[in-house]
Amino acid sequence: MLHPDFVLAFREAAPYINNFRGKTFVIAINGECIARGNLYGLAQDINLLVSFGVRIVLVHGARPQIDEQLQIRNLPRQFHHGRRVTDAATLEAVKAAVGGMRHDLEAVMSMGMPNSPMHGACLHVAGGNFVTAQPLGVIDGVDMQYSGRVRKIDTEAINKRLDQGELVLMSLIGYSPTGEAFNMTMEEVACQAAIALKAEKLIFMVQSNGLVDADGVLHSAISAEQAEAIQQRGIDSDEVSVSLPYAIRATREGVGRSHLVSHAEDGALLVELFTDYGTGTMIARDSLVKVREASIDDVGDIMALIRPLEEQGILIKRSREHFEMSIRQYFVVEHDERICGCVAMFSFPDEGMAELACLAVSQERRKGGFGDLLLSHVEKQAQLRGLKKLFILTTQTAHWFRERGFKPAEIADLPAARKELYNHNRRSKVFIKPLA
Numbered sequence: 001m002l003h004p005d006f007v008l009a010f011r012e013a014a015p016y017i018n019n020f021r022g023k024t025f026v027i028a029i030n031g032e033c034i035a036r037g038n039l040y041g042l043a044q045d046i047n048l049l050v051s052f053g054v055r056i057v058l059v060h061g062a063r064p065q066i067d068e069q070l071q072i073r074n075l076p077r078q079f080h081h082g083r084r085v086t087d088a089a090t091l092e093a094v095k096a097a098v099g100g101m102r103h104d105l106e107a108v109m110s111m112g113m114p115n116s117p118m119h120g121a122c123l124h125v126a127g128g129n130f131v132t133a134q135p136l137g138v139i140d141g142v143d144m145q146y147s148g149r150v151r152k153i154d155t156e157a158i159n160k161r162l163d164q165g166e167l168v169l170m171s172l173i174g175y176s177p178t179g180e181a182f183n184m185t186m187e188e189v190a191c192q193a194a195i196a197l198k199a200e201k202l203i204f205m206v207q208s209n210g211l212v213d214a215d216g217v218l219h220s221a222i223s224a225e226q227a228e229a230i231q232q233r234g235i236d237s238d239e240v241s242v243s244l245p246y247a248i249r250a251t252r253e254g255v256g257r258s259h260l261v262s263h264a265e266d267g268a269l270l271v272e273l274f275t276d277y278g279t280g281t282m283i284a285r286d287s288l289v290k291v292r293e294a295s296i297d298d299v300g301d302i303m304a305l306i307r308p309l310e311e312q313g314i315l316i317k318r319s320r321e322h323f324e325m326s327i328r329q330y331f332v333v334e335h336d337e338r339i340c341g342c343v344a345m346f347s348f349p350d351e352g353m354a355e356l357a358c359l360a361v362s363q364e365r366r367k368g369g370f371g372d373l374l375l376s377h378v379e380k381q382a383q384l385r386g387l388k389k390l391f392i393l394t395t396q397t398a399h400w401f402r403e404r405g406f407k408p409a410e411i412a413d414l415p416a417a418r419k420e421l422y423n424h425n426r427r428s429k430v431f432i433k434p435l436a
Contacts, residue, residue, distance in 0.1 A: 013275070016274045020053070021052060025056055025057070026190050029042070029058065030061040030063065032061075032063065033061070033207075034104065036264070039108050040108060046167070050167060054348045056167045057167075057199070058109075059190040060185070061187075062101050064341065065098075066093055067092050068097070070093050073089070077219045102171060110125065111124050123166075125167050127171075129175050130153060131152075132150075132151045132176065133148040133184060134152070135147070135173025136149055147184075150181075153197070155196050162288070174184060187242055187243055187246040189433060190202060191246035191250050195255060202258045203261070204243040204246075205263035206240055206243060206261070206263065207264055208239065208260075208262065210262070211230060213284075221278070221288045222284075223285070223286055224252055224283055231248075249358055259273075260280050261279065272317050276335075276365075277364055289333065290334055293374060298342075299323045302332065303320065305342055306342070312396075315358060315365050325348075330343070331344075333373055333377075340362045340370060341362065341377070342359075342374070345378045347387060349418060353389045354382040354389070356377070356378050359374060387435065388434065389431045389433065389436055391409065391430060392431050394431065404433070406431035408431055408432040413430065
């Protein structure tokens with residue numbers, strides 16, 4: 001028995017699997033994730049990524065584990081401007097927490113994954129002194145002692161391990177050339193590693209579904225500038241508030257994409273990476289959405305996009321030859337470099353008019369405003385060419401266009417050349433919109 005949902009999902013994931021092969025992902029897991037017991041399913045998913053040829057660097061935090069060690073040792077928690085003040089005794093607690101975490105992570109990554117998709121997988125975990133650290137020093141009169149920051153990432157050593165198919169495990173402890181250990185933040189280590197390795201992705205696993213603004217709206221795909229604006233208005237999640245600045249910084253310094261993904265929802269990482277709609281928040285340096293002129297290489301994507309609308313009779317059927325001959329009249333809208341909409345504009349300069357035709361948006365993006373974006377682009381293009389009116393012929397989408405300022409018109413109102421091509425059997429309705 002066929003399972004169409006599986007087939008469609010696998011086909012949707014295939015381009016991502018192909019694109020991610022050989023790319024480096026830095027995945028940051030905070031101590032809260034591990035303390036909540038959400039690691040087993042995540043370990044399966046990370047194993048799966050490695051089996052696809054993705055190069056994984058896993059950076060872990062240990063805040064609650066360090067606090068637990070401090071409590072056991074009857075030591076106080078000391079913070080200054082959100083950073084832990086690490087004296088010699090606290091550093092020993094940090095070492096104990098990180099050491100225990102490392103053993104737990106290596107153990108779960110080494111499991112044979114019985115009764116799972118990754119049964120029998122053999123994943124080698126590599127660690128080492130990959131991070132050179134330096135002290136934070138004295139901040140506002142407070143000596144931060146063994147609290148430090150990243151000075152250098154040993155990319156050569158990390159890449160050698162990744163080239164051998166190993167998973168590289170990094171912690172929040174770094175070492176100085178003088179042999180001292182320093183306590184850093186997991187977020188900084190992950191961000192600096194991603195930048196230094198020129199990673200394709202930096203992924204922060206957080207408790208929430210992603211970046212949720214003060215109004216409770218989850219933002220699935222935004223630019224770094226938009227993310228900063230949301231941050232300034234306030235975020236409820238402490239984990240996201242800590243991770244977001246590093247996610248933004250990474251994209252501005254060369255990392256392809258940053259993601260905020262829930263570690264509380266099983267499989268969220270796979271959904272985020274291998275579907276068009278995702279499940280968390282993806283952040284890019286620039287806008288993820290852009291409209292551009294179509295090229296001959298886009299013909300196949302455009303034909304696949306409009307095929308469902310042709311089958312429903314919403315659009316007339318067009319041949320490949322038509323698209324190849326008329327491709328310069330087409331525009332496409334891309335979301336994260338994937339075509340999700342198209343439109344054509346045919347000019348009639350003698351009458352000062354242009355026809356908007358073949359407007360199509362993929363099913364999963366129809367609520368994202370992409371149709372309005374394409375319409376606005378055509379209107380601007382027509383105005384730049386000195387045209388005064390925009391017209392459309394439609395059989396089933398009249399209300400959508402009427403809501404956007406198009407008025408009913410007659411066939412006689414069409415340009416002469418377009419009247420000659422009018423299909424009286426189809427009986428399309430004519431609508432015209434004046435351009436200001």
